[in-house]
Every structure is written in structure tokens, then in C-alpha cells.
Amino acid sequence: MKSSESVFPEFIGNQSALQQLSEDIAAGRFPHALLLEGPTGCGKRTLARLLAKAAVCDSEGQRPCGVCVACKKAENGSHPDITVIDEDARTLS
Numbered sequence: 001m002k003s004s005e006s007v008f009p010e011f012i013g014n015q016s017a018l019q020q021l022s023e024d025i026a027a028g029r030f031p032h033a034l035l036l037e038g039p040t041g042c043g044k045r046t047l048a049r050l051l052a053k054a055a056v057c058d059s060e061g062q063r064p065c066g067v068c069v070a071c072k073k074a075e076n077g078s079h080p081d082i083t084v085i086d087e088d089a090r091t092l093s
Contacts (some may be wrong), residue, residue, distance in 0.1 A: 011047055025054050025063055025086045049074075 011018060024031065034051065036044040050064065053074040059065035064074070073079035 011043065011050060015045060021051070030055055052079075056081055 002055055021031075034086055036048055038044055052058070053064035053066075056070040056074055057063040057065055058070045060067040064071050070079060074082055077084070
């Protein structure tokens with residue numbers, strides 16, 4: 001991957017953090033924990049979903065690929081390794 005490429009081209013904002021995450025994921029160094037913070041509507045949930053998809057992606061190339069079985073399951077909310085906690089309802093889905 002070129003240093004200017006991001007694995008999250010559809011995500012706009014905080015390009016330096018996205019670049020570092022992209023490079024880490026491409027090198028197989030996925031962080032064990034991340035804290036995403038910011039005001040409502042800034043994209044935290046969107047980025048969390050992209051990162052979860054990248055973590056489970058089976059592709060040898062760019063991750064998330066969006067086409068492998070794991071990415072498809074993550075996209076439709078049925079991947080067994082991804083749990084979404086709805087803070088308002090305090091339930092797991």
C-alpha cells in the first residue's frame with residue numbers, strides 16, 4: 001500500500017489517524033483497543049463498524065475488502081465475532 005492510500009477512503013476526517021490505522025492494518029498490526037471519541041454525528045459509529053469489518057476480513061489484500069464472507073456477515077450484522085452494544089437500550093445486538 002502506498003503511504004498516501006487509506007483503507008478507509010469513504011471515511012472523511014482525521015486523515016492522520018486514518019493513515020496510521022491503515023498502515024497498521026496493512027502490516028498486520030491491528031490495535032488491541034481503540035478509543036473513539038468526539039461529538040455526536042462525527043462518524044465514531046461508522047468508523048467503529050469499518051474497523052470491526054477490517055478486523056474480521058479474510059482478504060489477503062486491502063482490508064476490509066467488502067466482498068469476502070466475513071465482510072458480508074459484518075455488513076449485515078451477523079458476524080459472530082462482532083458485538084454491537086446499544087448504549088441507550090443497554091442491550092447487546
